[in-house]
Amino acid sequence: MTKQNFLKGTIILIIAGMITRFLGFINRIVVARIMGEEGIGLYNMALPTLFLMYTISQIGLPIAIAKRVAEADARNDQPRIKQILIISLSITISLSILSSILMFSLIPYISTYLLTDDRVFYPMMAIIPIIPISAVGAVIRGYFQGKQNMKPQSYAQVIEQIVRITFVLLLVTWLAPYGIEFAASGAMVAVIIGEAASLFFMLRMFQLKKRIKLRKNVYSYIKTGRDTLRQLFSIALPSTASRMINSIANFLEPILVAQSLAFAGFQATVATKQYGALTGYALPLLFLPTFITHSLAVALVPNISEAEAKQHKKLVHYRIHQAIRLSFASGAIATVLLTLFADFILQNMYGSTSASLFLKIMAPCFLFMYIQYPLNAALQALDLAKQAMWNSICATIIKFVVLLCLATNPQIGIYGAAIAMCAGVMIGTIFHLVTLFRKIRFYIPIKMILKMIILIGLTFWMGLLLTRIFPFQSTDILTFILIILLLFISYIIFLFGMQFISKDELQQLRKK
Structure with a gap:
């Protein structure tokens, strides 16, 4: 099993992320040009519900798996690694089945009464099969991360995007004449096929590189796995609570935006179109640098966990500083580009400049988002997931309060949602920094802050x-x-x- 150091593992993930983001933008451009803003709005209204069920089925296990597998691998304890995988797969498969059933039963109510657009019913139904596929894939990814081998998941990401783009072209083009809702459903099915291809690849890599046989003595490993279960849940449950907050927030966000805009006097079709411009055009561009910051966060967890276990406090601080510095470096250039060239980028990518003001308002604020990823990873690695959860709760509450106050104003409308997102991002990052200072006396030096500004x-x-x-x-x-x-x-x-x-x-x- 090939391991990589912190920077090598990060670079591998960044290269894969760069390729997948590029392919993902091709996918978004194709979908946007075929379905338009209204179709994109339907597509993005369906996704938060999926992410909520997805979070329930995983309950934060990927991070816990990575941490516990890394610890067991350091001791060369192969039986413990096997037990971790068996218990994790048993939990995720069971929860994903329950989540799928729950989602199937709630979709009619959600689409008609909460999202106020019953056309969302079809894309939400189409994506249900992805829940168990993604849940199993998350366990395998956690295993490879714990082994500090970032190559399998990197290759899988690229395969997933290639397969997804191929089937998006086929399915969306085929279904578009039947209606926007069916075109959005086709895009969802393409996501499922891409996830399945990714999972099959990782399972093949696992089969080739594993040193354990999962199917042997499964019941005995489950029966004696109480201690392993407790260790996994000590990380997974606080992490899940934090993810659940984000998923619930993402689930409620389109509902609150739709209801706020309706209260402000906007028609449902207009609200859907505006929300599509914000979430389908502006947010993907704003989140573009996060493939770098996410890569840093993934590689950061096992490194900080190892350093903290060995009481290397200076190395812990150095790694967090390093991750913040590199995250900001990746985000600063993106912020300048999106602020200066918003109209040009949007016109040539989507054939529309309707999201131009969103980008100019939000891009500077999202610098906080880019450094939030490694900060959150550091909190997880230092067993401060509970504090991270409360930070997320407070930031989310403030975001929703701002959203309700501004988006219900007819003169502000959808821009109130954009401002609220900025407020949530900035406050969440500040809270993470305060938590790290209180717990380990970590802070960003004034010299570094001045360098960032310059x-x-x-x-x-x-x-x-x-x-x-x-x-x-x-x-x-x-x-x-x-x-x-x-x-x-x-x-x-x-x-x-x-x-x-x-x-x-x-x-x-x-x-x-």
């Missing part, structure tokens, strides 16, 4: 300067590409000049 200020100035030197129109792709290349070269110079990325970190990539 970095994004210089990059924004360089972007403005380049647009004045090379003026371009919405159809001038070559000039835009030239500006982006020059801006990236300048940004890399800024990064190394301000030591956001050090030579020592580059040398670590060569180490095993």
Whole structure:
């Protein structure tokens, strides 16, 4: 079983994330151009319910599996690893079946009365089979993460996107003439097929690389697994509560937006279209850098867990600082690009600039989101999942209060939802930082904060300067590409000049 160090594992995940994000944007462009804003709105209204059921079926086990497998692997305790996998699979499969039944029974009520658009019924029904598929896949991913082998899940991500795009083209094109709701259902089915292909690949890799036989003495491992179950749940339950808050928030968000806009006097079709522009056009662009921050977070958990177990406090602080620094570096350039070139990017990607103001309002605020991922991972690795949960609860409550206050105002409307999202992101990140300071005296030095401000200020100035030197129109792709290349070269110079990325970190990539 091939292991990678922190930076190598992160780079592997980042490369896979970069490929999958690129393929994912191709997928979104195809879907957006075929289904339009209204179809995207239906698609995104259905997803939060899926994520809620998905969270219930996993109950936070992937992080717990990764942590406990890493501990057992350090002791070369193969029977314990087998027991972890058997118990985890038993729990996730059982819960995924129950979640599927619950979702099947609630969908008619949710689509008609809560989401106020009964067309959502079809895409929500179509996606039910993904729950058990994703639940099993999450267990296998947790196993490979615990083994500190990031390659199988990275390859699986790319396979999933390729298969998904292929079937999106086939199914959405085929079903679009029958109605928007059927086209959205076709997009959901494509997601299922992609997840299934990913799962089959990981199962094959598990079969080739495993040193244990899962099907032997299964009952005895379950019968004697009380201690293993307790250890898993000590991490999984607080983690699940935190994920559940986010899933419930995502589930309630389209409902509250729809009801708030209806209260403000907007018709259901108008509200769906506006919500589609926000969640289908703006948010995917804002979340683009998170494939880097998520990769850092995934690789951070076993590294911090190991360092904390060995009482290497300085290494714990260094890893968190390193993850924040790299996360901010990835998010700062994205923030500048989305702020300066919102209209150009949206017009050429989606054929619409309706989400332009969303991007300009939200992009600076989402810098907090990019560093929130590694902060949350650090809390999980330090057994502070309960504190992370309360942070999420407080941030979510504040977000919803802001949403209800602003979105019900006819003069603000959907922009109230955008502002509320920004408030939730910023407050959640600040709460995580406060928790880490209270527990381990971790803080971001003033020097680093000043560097962050200077970095994004210089990059924004360089972007403005380049647009004045090379003026371009919405159809001038070559000039835009030239500006982006020059801006990236300048940004890399800024990064190394301000030591956001050090030579020592580059040398670590060569180490095993």
